[in-house]
Amino acid sequence: MKKRNVVIFSAINNWLKHFAYELQCQFLFSVKMVRAVFSRPFYYTETLEQMYNIGIGSLYLIVLTGIFAGQGFALAFSVELADFGAKNYLGRIMAISIIRELGPVLAGLMVAARVAAGITAEIGAMKSSNQIDAMVAFGVDPIKKLAVPRLLALMVMVPALAVVCDVIAIFGGWIIALFIAHVTSTMYWAAVKERLIFGNLFIGILKPVIFSFVIAFVSCFKGFTSEGGTKGVGKATTQSVVVSSITILVVNFFITKVVFSLIKGWL
Amino acid sequence: MAMIEFQNVTFAYEDKPVLRNVSFSVAQRESLVIMGPSGSGKSTTLRLILGLECPQEGTVFVDGENICKMAEKDKRELRKKIGMVFQAGALFDSMTVGENVGYYLLEHTDLSFEEIGERVRKMLGFVGLNADEIIDKLPEELSGGMRRRVAIGRALLSTNPKIMLYDEPTTGLDPAAIENILRLIMKLHDEKEIATVMVTHQIADAFAVADRFVVIHDGEVAFDGTLEELRASTDERVQQFLEPFRKSFTKVANSHFINGL
Ligand SMILES: Nc1ncnc2c1ncn2[C@@H]1O[C@H](COP(=O)(O)OP(=O)(O)OP(=O)(O)O)[C@@H](O)[C@H]1O
Numbered sequence: 236m237k238k239r240n241v242v243i244f245s246a247i248n249n250w251l252k253h254f255a256y257e258l259q260c261q262f263l264f265s266v267k268m269v270r271a272v273f274s275r276p277f278y279y280t281e282t283l284e285q286m287y288n289i290g291i292g293s294l295y296l297i298v299l300t301g302i303f304a305g306q307g308f309a310l311a312f313s314v315e316l317a318d319f320g321a322k323n324y325l326g327r328i329m330a331i332s333i334i335r336e337l338g339p340v341l342a343g344l345m346v347a348a349r350v351a352a353g354i355t356a357e358i359g360a361m362k363s364s365n366q367i368d369a370m371v372a373f374g375v376d377p378i379k380k381l382a383v384p385r386l387l388a389l390m391v392m393v394p395a396l397a398v399v400c401d402v403i404a405i406f407g408g409w410i411i412a413l414f415i416a417h418v419t420s421t422m423y424w425a426a427v428k429e430r431l432i433f434g435n436l437f438i439g440i441l442k443p444v445i446f447s448f449v450i451a452f453v454s455c456f457k458g459f460t461s462e463g464g465t466k467g468v469g470k471a472t473t474q475s476v477v478v479s480s481i482t483i484l485v486v487n488f489f490i491t492k493v494v495f496s497l498i499k500g501w502l
Numbered sequence: 503m504a505m506i507e508f509q510n511v512t513f514a515y516e517d518k519p520v521l522r523n524v525s526f527s528v529a530q531r532e533s534l535v536i537m538g539p540s541g542s543g544k545s546t547t548l549r550l551i552l553g554l555e556c557p558q559e560g561t562v563f564v565d566g567e568n569i570c571k572m573a574e575k576d577k578r579e580l581r582k583k584i585g586m587v588f589q590a591g592a593l594f595d596s597m598t599v600g601e602n603v604g605y606y607l608l609e610h611t612d613l614s615f616e617e618i619g620e621r622v623r624k625m626l627g628f629v630g631l632n633a634d635e636i637i638d639k640l641p642e643e644l645s646g647g648m649r650r651r652v653a654i655g656r657a658l659l660s661t662n663p664k665i666m667l668y669d670e671p672t673t674g675l676d677p678a679a680i681e682n683i684l685r686l687i688m689k690l691h692d693e694k695e696i697a698t699v700m701v702t703h704q705i706a707d708a709f710a711v712a713d714r715f716v717v718i719h720d721g722e723v724a725f726d727g728t729l730e731e732l733r734a735s736t737d738e739r740v741q742q743f744l745e746p747f748r749k750s751f752t753k754v755a756n757s758h759f760i761n762g763l
């Protein structure tokens with residue numbers, strides 16, 4: 236028998252130790268990953284393959300979510316704006332909210348759900364069947380071979396998908412504007428164009444680039460550190476999606492907060 | 503000079519002790535067979551040689567250097583000179599048989615794709631597989647024995663290994679394939695002047711390959727010596743390990759299955 240509070244304190248202590256250790260592992264892993272980007276050899280084929288998988292593979296998902304999310308936004312906004320007789324501003328609000336927030340976050344979350352799970356499962360399965368060890372035994376750096384191509388592919392493709400999402404969502408808004416909110420095409424597009432300024436576009440690209448690093452880092456780390464066979468891989472995959480999604484939302488908030496105050500002049 | 507040397511190596515997976523104060527060495531051109539009951543730490547020994555794990559106490563020297571103290575880059579260079587057949591094969595399941603067998607060449611040489619394909623076909627022939635039939639298949643489409651042979655082919659097809667490690671390479675194969683593979687292992691051993699370490703439960707294979715034997719029992723070296731010494735050993739653990747083999751061979755002899763035995 237142990238005293239309750241002793242048990243609780245030691246549990247907290249263990250948890251803190253574990254947390255610190257985990258943090259250290261993650262830090263070392265991210266350093267390794269970034270260093271591997273800049274050292275040879277560079278795996279072209281793998282990178283292209285991943286770009287195709289991630290980019291083309293996620294396209295339909297992005298188009299589908301983009302169009303419905305854009306229409307949803309436009310519906311809600313147009314009703315509110317109508318109260319103020321400001322329906323002509325619909326294009327402006329759509330452009331700002333979609334380019335700065337909705338497009339990047341939606342693309343980030345969709346890729347996190349679809350691709351992060353895939354990456355973690357693949358690397359985890361390779362680990363549990365000794366394939367990673369075999370790679371190491373052949374004198375190949377698994378981080379360079381597996382993680383770096385995925386990181387680079389994500390860094391190119393998530394921003395590209397975010398742009399696609401932006402375009403589709405704004406287009407979806409246009410449909411609502413035209414047929415439901417009764418805003419003329421010219422009005423809508425003129426208002427959209429007004430907000431296509433450097434600051435907005437910069438944030439709209441910066442965010443998905445950072446999200447892509449979050450996704451690549453979390454999913455590879457979870458894959459490489461998965462343990463305990465098939466069940467462990469399953470657990471790691473779930474964690475990978477949850478952690479990368481939450482991190483994306485949190486990071487999104489801080490980018491909005493910090494970067495906005497830095498580049499206010501261009502907004 | 504010793505290519506591989508274990509000095510008082512003690513190793514545990516997290517809190518599970520596996521090896522205790524293990525010392526042995528393998529010279530260049532020497533072939534060592536490691537035997538011992540299941541779970542005694544044989545595969546772990548091979549992992550230590552590759553530097554996939556590092557001992558808590560003692561040192562593992564490979565080619566004169568402490569592999570656990572080397573820089574990552576030097577480790578990779580050293581590992582390029584080591585071939586390894588994993589116990590479960592560890593084939594890359596998203597690559598074709600051809601890409602698996604040619605992995606070393608694809609990864610580390612500038613040979614043309616055709617040239618590599620040529621060598622892969624030859625190697626598949628060597629390990630007794632029909633190259634035309636399986637070269638573009640995925641490992642999951644092969645039988646267990648075929649996969650094992652592909653794994654062996656993959657380890658053998660490197661440019662100039664100095665050390666070859668085999669973890670139960672012949673388990674689950676038919677006698678003809680075993681014969682082929684043992685011949686291949688010995689051919690490589692003799693031609694390339696390498697150090698060979700083979701883990702096996704098959705005593706006949708051990709005798710075919712080994713210059714020296716190490717018996718690991720419960721994480722300790724129970725025996726280290728030549729065939730004569732093994733035969734003469736009075737160590738209880740060695741006796742206990744060898745007894746079943748003696749019995750089964752006597753059975754075969756008594757059945758007059760093999761002429762003159
Ligand atoms: N990754 C691991 N984590 C924890 N324990 C492990 C791990 N790998 C092996 N072990 C344990 O280490 C001990 C030695 O394992 P090892 O694989 O070296 O045995 P072995 O001699 O190769 O056996 P076998 O003849 O069955 O292949 C076993 O008791 C095993 O349970």
Ligand SMILES: [Mg+2]
Pocket residue numbers: 544545546589669
């Ligand atoms: Mg084993």
